[in-house]
Amino acid sequence: MTTQQIKYFLVLAEELHFWNTAEKVYISQSTLSRQIQALEDELGFLLFERNKRNVKLTDAGQFLKENWSKTLNDLDQFYQQAKKINDGDLGVVAISYPGSITFSLLPDFLAIIKSDLPELKLELAELTDGNHEKLLLSYHTDIAFSRDLIEHHNINSLKLFTEPICIAVPENHWLDSTTLYDIKRLQEEQFIISGLHQTTFFSTLLRNVFKQYGFTPKISIESDFGGMILNLVSKGLGISILPHSFKYSEFKNVRFIDLVQHIDLYIHWRKNDTNKTIMKVITCTKKLKNTFH
Secondary structure (H helix, E strand, O other): OOHHHHHHHHHHHHHOOHHHHHHHOOOOHHHHHHHHHHHHHHHOOOOEEEOOOOEEEOHHHHHHHHHHHHHHHHHHHHHHHHHHHHHOOOEEEEEEEOHHHOOOHHHHHHHHHHHHOOOEEEEEEEOOOOOHHHHHHOOOOOEEEEOOOOOOOOEEEEEEEEEEEEEEEEOOOOOOOOOHHHHHHHHHOEEEEOOOOOOOHHHHHHHHHHHHHOOOOEEEEEOOOHHHHHHHHHOOOOEEEEEHHHHHHOOOOEEEEEEEEEEEEEEEEEOOOOOHHHHHHHHHHHOOOOOOO
């Protein structure tokens, strides 16, 4: 029994006419008769009652018509889904990212994915101190956005853009671009930042910034979540230092003053990964490369 024989049977079950059916499926009437006969021989019972004038489904034939139609529809859907998975248009991709791109690159990235790969499912995970290299190599994530470059022979990396880091202050704060020269006055301010004792990339950057400006900050609240930090800054509870991307959050009562220090954003993925979907997502991401500066 073949799928093609079943398809011939289903067309004949609708037409109930050998000549019309043969014409519809582009084979000769004799070939159609042989295919139906072979199918009946294999099943061990008749599918059609036929004489010189009429072709009629048997009860068993009627039952198979109803059920095989659904089965073939399911098989076709399975095939279409499998083809999309093979072509990289369907599936699931796990992506990890820092919270700083939540308001900037990430929404534009998701818009491109929705447009180019509408049937793709994304599993997003915001990491505060994730080991992106470990997560990629252990297949816990497929694509990682991060602020630090991963140098591993099994991981590809692409720098997407560089941006300044900023001091985030309440709207009525004295600091602005004209008073930035007097930045050491900030040593009397209450800071809301990531813990400087941590070994994360951003904490290391912050330590270097404060070392460069020659003072140790007074930290009133420690947090790794930029959205929470900005909310507290907007309430006048302190100031912070964050990547420029947070400016797109449009928090009320918060101003951003760019510093001379910069931070990068990279995208990482496994080398020689056989998942075509991942490479299609990477291609989509490259469209963003020149969007942000």
